[in-house]
Structure formats: structure tokens, C-alpha cells
Amino acid sequence: MTVRAVQVIAGADVIAYHSARHGRSIARSIAAEHLRADHIEEALIYPVTTESTDHPGGYRGALDEFYESAAARLAVHLDAGRTVAVISEGDPLFYGSYQHMHKRLAHRYPTEVIPGVTSVSAAAARLGKPLAEADEVLTILPGTLPEEELTARLASTDTAVVMKLGRTFPTVRRAMERSGRLPEAHYVERATMTGERTEKLADIDAETVPYFSVSVVPSRIADLPPGTATSTETATTTETATETATAGEPSGHGEVVVVGTGPAGPLWLTPESRGALAAAEDLVGYTTYLDRVPLRPGQRRHASDNKVESERAELALDLARRGRKVAVVSGGDPGIFAMATAVLEVACQAPYRAIPVRVLPGVTAANAAAARAGAPLGHDYAVISLSDRLKPWEVIAERLHAAAGADLALALYNPGSRSRTWQVGKARELLLEHRAPDTPVILARDIGGPEESVRTVHLADLDPHQVDMRTLLIVGSSQTQAARRDDGTQVVWTPRRYPEG
Structure with a gap:
């Protein structure tokens, strides 16, 4: 008191x-x-x-x-x-x-509220473990939440306290296990009072848990080995990082998790991805994507250029061979024109076939752009990359013809860059063979970023000079509609019902 x-x-x-x-x-x-x-x-x-x-x-x-x-x-x-x-x-x-x-x-009588010591603080004190350090985020959760919500919240936070156990304990334990936090979790019962008990959560019998007990997932920073650097180490080239990773003999299998950060920034991260990034010992990725991930003490970053995907994948798997927990950071969804393919290609070769690899979904640029515009992908659609760096233009043209002929809405990735300036114009010509000139086309640039812009033009008016590598194009089907609402905003949508033949 x-x-x-x-x-x-x-x-x-x-x-x-x-x-x-x-x-x-x-x-x-x-x-x-x-x-x-x-x-x-x-x-x-x-x-x-x-x-x-x-x-x-x-x-x-x-x-x-x-x-x-x-x-x-x-x-x-x-x-x-x-x-x-x-x-x-x-x-x-x-x-x-x-x-x-x-x-x-309180609104009727003079009132003073005297703050007290919460069970959160008491439990941490009895465990002798810091709750949060530096920029770690502490999340306090009631155990009465649904299991799925508990799992998501536990996965996405740095540290956590779950209150109100008792009958909720089996649900909380399953959520801890599903989120990967069970090995870190502690149990505290009646902190500072008669009958106090502290143990690892995994060792607790559910039948013995009273309401006045909590689970604590303490600071990860506090558990770093003595002498661990508190500032993030960064390897700026894949070659330097590879030398570090492969020095000496493999020391056991870690894990590689391929994580999608969404189109831009932390608002687009799923709870599962946020948790995987926080738990990783090493982050591997393109510099631009690594910059989206908060710095955490003890983590090592291995940044590289955007054109060395296979080398990045091999680096990550070599680190995992040495027992490291590695997150390969990718933009958008890692399985859509991104790093998951590169990692899995290398992971299916010797000597990496035994290393655990997980792919976590992310928000892909097509879905983010579509949401900003309305619902242009509300019916069947195709996703095609206009980049001819990894496949010939003849293949791209054939796929554009096929998708347009099937009356699919189209999400066009990688439409142009400084070295690729003619593909958008050629794609417009091909699509006009199948689509009306006034078909809505959405130009979505830097979605989620500071220079975000979303414009809708007619297919016939699509100007290739207004398209760059940070732009995604969505081309409507014959059924796609565009309308302006009373507040002046324009929305585009594709009806879910298709007219009868």
C-alpha cells in the first residue's frame, strides 16, 4: 500500500x-x-x-x-x-x-483516486525480470479475449502480460503456444501475498490456476547474453555477411521465416509478421525493406542490393544452418513477385533441405491499391508483371492477350522503370484490342508511403510517362464501373455479378 x-x-x-x-x-x-x-x-x-x-x-x-x-x-x-x-x-x-x-x-462528489501498485508491476518484481526496455512495446491483455485475438496480440508484441487467468488458462496457454511465446512465458500467482507462486507457464497445471494470477512474457532485451551489443549490427553487403555466416562449421538448425512487410510502413504489417520480425536474431533483405523494420538491440541486419535474391536466400539459409533465427524481409506479400520463391528454390537444394522455412503472408500491392480506389478487383482478375528482366516480352504479351480476352480485370506489377520505358505503351495497345477506350485504369503510386497518389484514367488516355517502378496499374474488365460520389471522391468497382450470356 x-x-x-x-x-x-x-x-x-x-x-x-x-x-x-x-x-x-x-x-x-x-x-x-x-x-x-x-x-x-x-x-x-x-x-x-x-x-x-x-x-x-x-x-x-x-x-x-x-x-x-x-x-x-x-x-x-x-x-x-x-x-x-x-x-x-x-x-x-x-x-x-x-x-x-x-x-x-465522481461527477457528483469531490473525488480523489489514489494510484496503487498493479499486479503487472508486482509480478515483474517477483520474477526479477524487466517488463520492457528501450523501445520494446508492452501489451496488457485480458485472458477473456477469444483465442485467435490473444494469439495475434501475443505474436505481434515485444512483451506482454495476460491478466484474469483462472478458467481462461487453457485458452491463454494455447494462444502462447500458437504464437510461439510459450517458452518465454512465466506464471505468477498472488504476487506479494500469502500463497504466492512463480513458475514457467508451460509447467502449470490448469486445474490449480486461480483468477488472481497473471502470465508474463518479459523483455527480450533483458534476456540477451552478457556482452551482447545493444546497438544493431549491420552488414552492408551480401559478401561480407556471407563470410560471417559461413565461418566455421554449422552448429545446428535454426529457422528461416520469409516475411512480407506490405506495400509500406508498419500499418501494413500483420500481427504474425510483426512477431516474426521481433523474434528474429538476423534480418536479411533489400535495404529499402529492412529500413521499414524497427531497430532492436541484439539483432543483426544483412542488407543488400535488390538484384541479388539468390545470394540473399543462401545467406539466410547459411545463417539458419548455424542455429540462427532468420527473417528474410520482403515487400508486399513475399510469395507474389518477391523473396519466397528465391528462398524456397535454394532451400530445396543440398545442404539446405532440412532447414525449416516458413512463409508469412503480407498485404500485396494489388490489394492495397484496389482498396484505395474502391473495389476494382471485386470479380475475377489476373496479376501480371510487365518486367521482361526475368521473362521475354513475348510471354508477357501472350498472357496479356489471354487475360484480356477472358475479360479479367488486371493488376500490372513492375510496369516501368528508368531502363524500361516502352512496355506500358505496348501493353495499352494490346489491351485496346479487347477493351473499350473508356475502360477505367487506376494508377496507384507509392501506396502507403509519403508520396501516395491514386488516379483513374481511361485506357485510351493512359500515358506511359506517368508510370514508374513505384506505380501499380489496375485495368478494369468490361464490367468495371467508375463513379464520383457526393463528397467529390471517385470510386471504381467491378460488380460481383456477371451479366448472363
């Missing part, structure tokens, strides 16, 4: 506390030595806790009625001029019962 809390209890006329129907209150037991015989005690006993109820308003209705009644009881004392101290374990406004009184009374 804080000094201020003890002072307030000493000066109060009424001591109020919540409890279940058994009448025992943890808050009262904590404050017991400071209570006087002349204190008026108000035990606010919940009508239900986790069991069902026949209240006409259901569980929520029963609790709302209880809170109104409890607030009315305290208001009687306040109207009589008495000072009321509502005691609450932990902090009153952190998942505390007092907050329901606060909502009903």
Missing part, C-alpha cells in the same frame, strides 16, 4: 470494498491492519461472478443493477457528510471494481 492510501484510510469514516458472495475481500485483507473498530464497513457483494443468472437483463443486467445499488449505498454516506474510502486491490482504475463506482459518483 502507498503512504497516501494509508493516510486516506486513516481519515475515512466509511470503508467500502467489493467481494464475491463468500464475503472474503482481498482488498480488505490487504488493508486490514489499518482498519479501526469505529470504521463503518460497506461490503459490496456481487450477486454473480462467473456463473449464470436468471436476471431478466442477463449477466450484464444483473451487474449493472448491482453497481447502481452499490453506488446508491455509498451516496447515502456521502450525503450525510461522511468520507468514504473505496479500497481496491492493485490500482483502482486498472481492471478494478472501483471504476464502476467512479462512473456513477
Whole structure:
């Protein structure tokens, strides 16, 4: 208890506390030595806790009625001029019962909230493990969340505390395991109180877990081996990094995870990808994509040019052979014109076939651009790269003819660059053989980035000079519609229903 809390209890006329129907209150037991015989005690006993109820308003209705009644009881004392101290374990406004009184009374009577020590802080102290360090993000979760939500949140954060275990423990444990955090997770029961218990979460019997227990996934930085650099090491060339990775004999299998960062920035990262990037010991990728990933102490970065995909893949797999956890960072979705193919090609060769490789999906540029424009890919569509660096133009032209002839909407990747300036014009000519001149074409540039722009033009008016490597083109089908709404925005969509023949 804080000094201020003890002072307030000493000066109060009424001591109020919540409890279940058994009448025992943890808050009262904590404050017991400071209570006087002349204190008026108000035990606010919940009508239900986790069991069902026949209240006409259901569980929520029963609790709302209880809170109104409890607030009315305290208001009687306040109207009589008495000072009321509502005691609450932990902090009153952190998942505390007092907050329901606060909502009903604080606007009517002078109120002071005394902050307390939360179970989060107490658990970390008892474990002797820092919760968060440097730029790590701490996430506090109620165990009552659905398992899928818990899994996603645990995967995406640096450190975490899960509250309200008890009956939720089996769900929380599965979420820890599915998110890959179970080896890091600790269990703390009744921190700082009689009956305190701390163990690894994986060793806990679910039948023994009370409600007043938490799970802690502490700081990863704090667990780094002594002497580990706290600043990120960077290898600026693939050759230098490869020398580092292959020095000495392989020391066991690590893992390679190919991660898609989306079109740009952290808003496009999935929780699973965010978690994989945080857990990696080594990051391998094109410099531009690595720059999107937050710096983390202890991680090593191996940056390289955009034209050495096979070398990057071999580097990542060599690192994994030495027992490292490696994330290969890719833009967009790693399986769409990106690094997943390169990694898997090398991973299927000796001596890499035994190394675990996972591919995590990302938001691909076509979907991001389509969302900005409306829903131009709402029906069947094809995805084609206009780059002839890895395949001849004759193949591209044949595929454009086939997709356009099938009346598919088209997402065109890699339409142009400084060294490729004629492909967009040629593609427009081919498409006009199958599409009307007023077919909507979306020019989506730098989606998610600082220079984002989205424009819609007619196919006949598509100007190749307005297209560069950071632009993605979406060409509508014969059914694609474009309209301007009352707020001045233009939307493009392709109906899901196709007209009957």
C-alpha cells in the first residue's frame, strides 16, 4: 500500500470494498491492519461472478443493477457528510471494481483516486525480470479475449502480460503456444501475498490456476547474453555477411521465416509478421525493406542490393544452418513477385533441405491499391508483371492477350522503370484490342508511403510517362464501373455479378 492510501484510510469514516458472495475481500485483507473498530464497513457483494443468472437483463443486467445499488449505498454516506474510502486491490482504475463506482459518483462528489501498485508491476518484481526496455512495446491483455485475438496480440508484441487467468488458462496457454511465446512465458500467482507462486507457464497445471494470477512474457532485451551489443549490427553487403555466416562449421538448425512487410510502413504489417520480425536474431533483405523494420538491440541486419535474391536466400539459409533465427524481409506479400520463391528454390537444394522455412503472408500491392480506389478487383482478375528482366516480352504479351480476352480485370506489377520505358505503351495497345477506350485504369503510386497518389484514367488516355517502378496499374474488365460520389471522391468497382450470356 502507498503512504497516501494509508493516510486516506486513516481519515475515512466509511470503508467500502467489493467481494464475491463468500464475503472474503482481498482488498480488505490487504488493508486490514489499518482498519479501526469505529470504521463503518460497506461490503459490496456481487450477486454473480462467473456463473449464470436468471436476471431478466442477463449477466450484464444483473451487474449493472448491482453497481447502481452499490453506488446508491455509498451516496447515502456521502450525503450525510461522511468520507468514504473505496479500497481496491492493485490500482483502482486498472481492471478494478472501483471504476464502476467512479462512473456513477465522481461527477457528483469531490473525488480523489489514489494510484496503487498493479499486479503487472508486482509480478515483474517477483520474477526479477524487466517488463520492457528501450523501445520494446508492452501489451496488457485480458485472458477473456477469444483465442485467435490473444494469439495475434501475443505474436505481434515485444512483451506482454495476460491478466484474469483462472478458467481462461487453457485458452491463454494455447494462444502462447500458437504464437510461439510459450517458452518465454512465466506464471505468477498472488504476487506479494500469502500463497504466492512463480513458475514457467508451460509447467502449470490448469486445474490449480486461480483468477488472481497473471502470465508474463518479459523483455527480450533483458534476456540477451552478457556482452551482447545493444546497438544493431549491420552488414552492408551480401559478401561480407556471407563470410560471417559461413565461418566455421554449422552448429545446428535454426529457422528461416520469409516475411512480407506490405506495400509500406508498419500499418501494413500483420500481427504474425510483426512477431516474426521481433523474434528474429538476423534480418536479411533489400535495404529499402529492412529500413521499414524497427531497430532492436541484439539483432543483426544483412542488407543488400535488390538484384541479388539468390545470394540473399543462401545467406539466410547459411545463417539458419548455424542455429540462427532468420527473417528474410520482403515487400508486399513475399510469395507474389518477391523473396519466397528465391528462398524456397535454394532451400530445396543440398545442404539446405532440412532447414525449416516458413512463409508469412503480407498485404500485396494489388490489394492495397484496389482498396484505395474502391473495389476494382471485386470479380475475377489476373496479376501480371510487365518486367521482361526475368521473362521475354513475348510471354508477357501472350498472357496479356489471354487475360484480356477472358475479360479479367488486371493488376500490372513492375510496369516501368528508368531502363524500361516502352512496355506500358505496348501493353495499352494490346489491351485496346479487347477493351473499350473508356475502360477505367487506376494508377496507384507509392501506396502507403509519403508520396501516395491514386488516379483513374481511361485506357485510351493512359500515358506511359506517368508510370514508374513505384506505380501499380489496375485495368478494369468490361464490367468495371467508375463513379464520383457526393463528397467529390471517385470510386471504381467491378460488380460481383456477371451479366448472363
